[in-house]
Amino acid sequence: MSVSEAKSANTAKRLLRYVIPYKFGFLAAAIGMLGYALIDVYFISKLPSFIDVGINDKNADYLRYAPVFIVLIFIMRGVFNFIASYCLNWVGTHVVQTLRQQLFEHYMRLPVSFHDKHSTGELISKVTYNTEQIKQTTSRSLSVLLREGVFVSGLLVMMFLMSWQLSAIFLLIAPVIAVVVSFVSKRFRLLSRNIQNAMGNVTTCSEQMLNGHKVILSFGGQQVEKERFHLINNLTRQQDVKLEATRAISVSTIQVIASFALAFVVYMASFPEMLESLSAGTFTTIVASMMMMLRPLKQLTTVNSEFQRGLAAAKSVFAILDEPVEQDTGTVQLTDTKGDISFKQVNFSYPGHDKQVLYDISFTAKAGQTIALVGRSGSGKTTISSLLPRFYELSSGDITIDGQNIRQCSLSSLRNQMAIVSQHVTLFNDTIANNISYGLTAPVSAERLLDVAEKAHVLEFANQLPDGLNTVIGENGVSLSGGQRQRIAIARALLRQAPILVLDEATSALDTESERKIQAALDELLKGRTNIVIAHRLSTIEKADKIIVMEQGRIIEQGTHTELLAANGTYAQLYKLQFGTEQ
Ligand code: ADP
Ligand code: MG
Secondary structure (H helix, E strand, O other): OOHHHHHHHHHHHHHHHHHHHHHHHHHHHHHHHHHHHHHHHHHHHOHHHHHHHHHHOOOHHHHHHHHHHHHHHHHHHHHHHHHHHHHHHHHHHHHHHHHHHHHHHHHHHOOHHHHHHOOHHHHHHHHHHHHHHHHHHHHHHHHHHHHHHHHHHHHHHHHHHHOHHHHOHHHHHHHHHHHHHHHHHHHHHHHHHHHHHHHHHHHHHHHHHHHOHHHHHHHOOHHHHHHHHHHHHHHHHHHHHHHHHHHHHHHHHHHHHHHHHHHHHHHHHOOHHHHHHOOHHHHHHHHHHHHHHHHHHHHHHHHHHHHHHHHHHHHHHHHHHOOOOOOOOOOEOOOOOOOOEEEEEEEEEOOOOOOEEEEEEEEEEOOOOEEEEEEOOOOOHHHHHHHOOOOOOOOEEEEEEOOEEHHHEOHHHHHHOEEEEOOOOOOOOOEHHHHHOOOOOOOOOHHHHHHHHHHOOOHHHHOOOOOHHHOEOOHHHOOOOHHHHHHHHHHHHHHHOOOEEEEEOOOOOOOHHHHHHHHHHHHHHHOOOEEEEEOOOHHHHOOOOEEEEEEOOEEEEEEOHHHHHHHOOHHHHHHHHHHHHHO
16 A cells, blocks of 8 residues: 555545444435445346246236336335435534534634735635545545446346356456556546645635735726636646546546447347357346446546545645644733733744744833834834734743743633734624624623724714614625724723733824814723833823833834933934924
């Protein structure tokens, strides 16, 4: 067994484990398929006596009894077919449902670094397309294997019993067919993998276009996007054609091989000794059986490849499920922290990237203080703010909260201590009220909600909407302006009452007018907490207890507004520059 075959076997075993809870449904499906195939064989085995006794011997009684028999047989066949299809689909849909649920939950538990590396489109396509592929291909191949496999074997046994001389030819062609099948399935496995990857690209590309629709329109990117998609789309089609071509060629080859067997039978029958011993019924039945075997044989040829396709899909799903989730080994439960934060010689590079992003970052924020981070874009401010909730693991150094190293804290308790308002506000397709209270397990009183909505100046625009706070905003809040979205995010943070607050350019989407309006809300928000504020407007920063100036991942200056101005360094320059433009 080769390595890849061993892996396939493992994947199949793992997939089978998903079927175990539904084993009775599976058993019923198997019985249905067996019954269906055996009834067909039984029906054909009655053909010789129908011809020999009924037609040749002109037995009218026999012929009168045959119609009833035919109808009964077909009723039973229908019942078996229904049981098989229904049960197999029942099991299959359950397996798809389980896999989808697991993927969904796993995506949520994967670290931020995983999501940095994978596009949303690719991940969505696994939940929707790949899981469905697993169901379709495996259930189809299973039913072909059982139903057609039993049918073909049954016919073979029957033919050998009727005339082993005529049927012996099958022993010769079987190995030839096996060789063709094995060649075909290798090629199929490769092509299926390509198709699945290509499908992921189709989704990724579409997703990119839909997300960046406005940018494309304003920068005239239609042509570029059109061509990019055309390439990917065409690649997917080509793979599909290759798959179909392989299937068609293999089917034709097998049928030609089978025609030799048929020709051989007719030739053999021409010998006088053979003619003596063969009845018309037997001969007709053997020839008819051979013809009837062509379709199931064709399906059996591709059954392995079909199954391989399902396995390829399963493998890609399992690969995601095997991705390590966020390390949550900390046992310390942080509760009611005061909010003393300390960074000690923190070095950091993003996982999978060589470039070091933070060098030797050390600073402290005492409980209740406001620390402002300033510096050019790309200097590492956002990175610092995403290390605090442990979205990423440090390369070296320590971060402590109230003297407790955050590595030893459980993730949920750590993240419960902070509210983060970032540049990119994520809103869910729900009411404004539910977006504000998002993630809170305890119910929130209406007064409290109104209070924060008022303070964050959400009420101001919500009152003009048809249902006030209960207005449903579209997906990701598309019907709201950037400033309105940020006010909702601020209300969300206000409601949370966490001891630590991180504001990452939280007011960047606001115009001066709205910023002035919510300045009071922000001041309210900052009160009584430890705050890490990243702001692009220096006016927000002046009041900070400590200002940290960053450049290319390093802290180059630290101090209060007056101290830094007196030092006449980078901060002083920045200040003068902005002071000049704002006047
Ligand atoms: P700032 O917030 O100060 O503008 P960032 O902390 O976002 O800067 O970025 C600091 C550096 O880290 C930049 O050079 C940026 O390219 C890099 N960086 C930011 N996010 C990632 C990421 N998810 N993966 C890899 N590199 C990143
Ligand atoms: Mg940033």
